[in-house]
Amino acid sequence: MxxxxxxxxxxxxxxxxxxxxxxxxxxxxxxxxxxxxxxxxxxxxxxxxxxxxxxxxxxxxxxxxxxxxxxxxxxxxxxxxxxxxxxxxxxxxxxxxxxxxxxxxxxxxxxxxxxxxxxxxxxxxxxxxxxxxxxxxxxxxxxxxxxxxxTSRKPVVQTGGEQLSFKTTDQVIAIGASTGGTEAIREVLENLPADTPGIVIVQHIPGMFSGPFAARMNGVSQMEVCEARHDQRVMHGHVYIAPGDQHLSLRRDGARYYCKLSDAEPVNRHRPSVDVLMHSVAQQVGKNAIGVMLTGMGKDGAEGMLAMRNAGAATLVQDEASSVVWGMPGAAAKLGAAGEVLPLTKIAGRITELYAAMRPSAKTA
The missing domain is CATH 3.40.50.2300 (Response regulator)
Incomplete structure (x- = not known):
């Protein structure tokens, strides 16, 4: 330095x-x-x-x-x-x-x-x-x-496996990241089980890179990982990564959630924007969501994460020591959007604990 x-x-x-x-x-x-x-x-x-x-x-x-x-x-x-x-x-x-x-x-x-x-x-x-x-x-x-x-790791193209394809999700995990985020996302996805609720991700990345990135993540995750498509249903055990040149948000239809893609103007100089995703998750999913802010420069996503927290969602922020750049997570923490600030190695485990506690069976046990 x-x-x-x-x-x-x-x-x-x-x-x-x-x-x-x-x-x-x-x-x-x-x-x-x-x-x-x-x-x-x-x-x-x-x-x-x-x-x-x-x-x-x-x-x-x-x-x-x-x-x-x-x-x-x-x-x-x-x-x-x-x-x-x-x-x-x-x-x-x-x-x-x-x-x-x-x-x-x-x-x-x-x-x-x-x-x-x-x-x-x-x-x-x-x-x-x-x-x-x-x-x-x-x-x-x-x-x-x-x-x-x-060097030996090869990307695996998402094939749309059928094992979990008909199970909808009443919980959603929203993840935002920028600089250093591709590796932080990998660390999280590698350590989440196959039955994790649907995950939607915005990583600041060019359009040409988001498809290959999704393929690489599919090769290391127990979940099915793909580049999100418009009107694609959010499923349990699946991960949806925003295309690098489109906003990703969620829309709700009854008990189901769907990916919504948009060519609208950049927000916080970014398209896709973490704020766009997290604001939509706050509105559509509310307390049944978990928000995660990983390493990245700037402040995109801080206000969206605050909206999620105000809506009753659990919010996790990567700590400064484990972040490549503590811009976005730091901005969320300073705004009061962080329910918990954790090292990267503990985020996947905490996500698992939180969604397990949110299950109806866990609440009535």
């Missing part, structure tokens, strides 16, 4: 001369950031990390001599530091980027396929914000066992 009142030192690693130039120009335009060096491949980057001791690395996925994933894997094992990946907006690029986030990258910047220089400049403010957020992110060292497990 950079010292207070010191500029954030960035090393740009990319095999493209144009990308190195454009990223350096964008980042150097902010008075709080200094690009201290550039590197065209991981071997040069390794030497410059030793020489320059940067606070943040921007790292291209596709590079000569050693691909960005292998370099990231080595870096997070031997010298963990905040990394922002540069990825292409393609299906393959999405899959590789999600693996990079599992390996410990803090965030990613999507590289346009055409007119790179001009289109990246359109997102200059967002790129600067991502680097600043990365500079204060909490980064953990990757063990050899973790690296091996991540």
């Amino acid at each position: 950079p010292e207070q009142n010191r500029r954030i030192r960035v090393l740009v690693v990319d095999d493209s001369v144009l990308m190195r130039h454009v990223l350096s120009e964008i980042l150097n335009s902010d008075p709080d950031i200094e690009v201290v060096g550039v590197a065209s491949d991981p071997y040069i980057a390794r030497q410059k990390i030793k020489q320059l001791n940067p606070d943040v690395l921007t790292l291209d996925v596709e590079m000569p001599k050693m691909d960005g994933l292998q370099f990231l894997r080595n870096l997070m094992r031997l010298r963990p530091m905040p990394v922002v990946m540069i990825s292409s907006l393609t299906q393959q690029g999405a899959s590789v980027t999600l693996e990079a986030l599992e390996l410990g990258a803090v965030d990613f910047i999507s590289k346009p396929e055409i007119d790179i220089a001009e289109k990246l400049k359109d997102y200059a403010e967002q790129i600067i914000e991502k680097v600043k957020t990365a500079s204060v992110a909490q980064v953990a060292q990757l063990s050899d066992a973790q690296a091996k497990a991540i």
Whole structure:
């Protein structure tokens, strides 16, 4: 983490001369950031990390001599530091980027396929914000066992299994996350049983990435995980992840809940927005819901979670120590929206306890 009142030192690693130039120009335009060096491949980057001791690395996925994933894997094992990946907006690029986030990258910047220089400049403010957020992110060292497990893990495409497909849910769990959220969500879903009530999730992510992300989560969860579709019924034992370019909310029809997708304007600069989801859950589900706010920058979802709590829902917020960035969960806590503040490792267990206590049989026992 950079010292207070010191500029954030960035090393740009990319095999493209144009990308190195454009990223350096964008980042150097902010008075709080200094690009201290550039590197065209991981071997040069390794030497410059030793020489320059940067606070943040921007790292291209596709590079000569050693691909960005292998370099990231080595870096997070031997010298963990905040990394922002540069990825292409393609299906393959999405899959590789999600693996990079599992390996410990803090965030990613999507590289346009055409007119790179001009289109990246359109997102200059967002790129600067991502680097600043990365500079204060909490980064953990990757063990050899973790690296091996991540590399061997394959996404499993959701097949719509029939075992729980006809059981509706009278309880709903709503989860919101942003920076660091893909891994926090994985931690939660991995530790929830197959009979968990329906879960709806908003993770701030581009449209090209939400489908592959849902497939990866389906591979680690006992529940069925998919990208949400409009008018899709919310089922027990199923997880619905918002498409990366549409708002996700809930609508109720009798005792049943359905996913509702919308192209409405961004809320808190985001579409999908956690606030949109949680406000709808507060209105449609009320006290039969559980709200969960995980790591992420900004404050999206804080007001929606407060609405959930005021409606009688249980609300859980990830604590600062276990968050990559304590922006969204911190904002919810400061607003009074958090019923409980817990480390990430305890959230799945607490969700299980809460929904078990909410069952009618548990209340009358």
